[in-house]
Amino acid sequence: MAVYQDTLTQQTRGRGTHHITTAVEHIVRASGITTGTCHVFQHHTSASLLVTENADPDVRHDLETLIARMAPDGDPAYRHDMEGDDDMAAHARAMLTHNDLTVPVGQGRLILGTWQGLFLWEHRYAAQTRKLTITVQGE
Template sequence: MTTQSQLSISTRGRGFSEITDEVAHVVRGSGVRQGLCNVFVRHTSCALTITENADPAVRRDLETLAGRWAPDGDPAYRHADEGDDDMAAHGRSVLAGVSLQIPVGEGRLLLGTWQGLFLWEQRQAPQTRQIVVTVLG
């Protein structure tokens, strides 16, 4: 059995939006008891990640690291069509990734105790992002 749903997530700009509950809702509604959930974001300037969901300092520190990996406005960038954060956002997206695979068991996501699913927005301005959730079982 395979089911697929699309989520629309509005961000406040650069930073993390937890999507664990939305994805878990899709999994519960799929009827799949055991299988795999694939989560894919249909954009090139944001990412998906599984990270600590209890201490927000972890996500702040990840922002600090990403700023070191791909700083805004680097004069070496050739692509800046949409502003100083344009190429940095693409680079961060490539480094963090645009899809996740999570095992499903007993009809639920098999995440660890402190794990949450996050859309990691890399653009400074608010965005609306489309996420495809496919549940296979």
């Protein structure tokens, strides 16, 4: 079994979803692996990863609305607010979602459903630079 690993640096515009499917697929192609798995891990406690609808942006907007209800900014019960109203909310949102994901690889490509895409979900207001490690393994 072969293993290939690379790092992806993603600049965000602040809170919201950032499409990373194309960048991850580029790494999968560079790996030369045709059948296996692709694991994506992001190194931050105030962002997350998701596989979701990539055709209608309203889905991602609605997910933002839903998570804002679960982890609202500036909740007076929060003690951790060193970096502003979005500080603890961003950590809670990351904890409620995923820090990593694994996608099957077939014929040298990610095997995703018709409407699926990979997204980095930024939970902070301000633009950030996020580091992701992509590991592809297989044959």
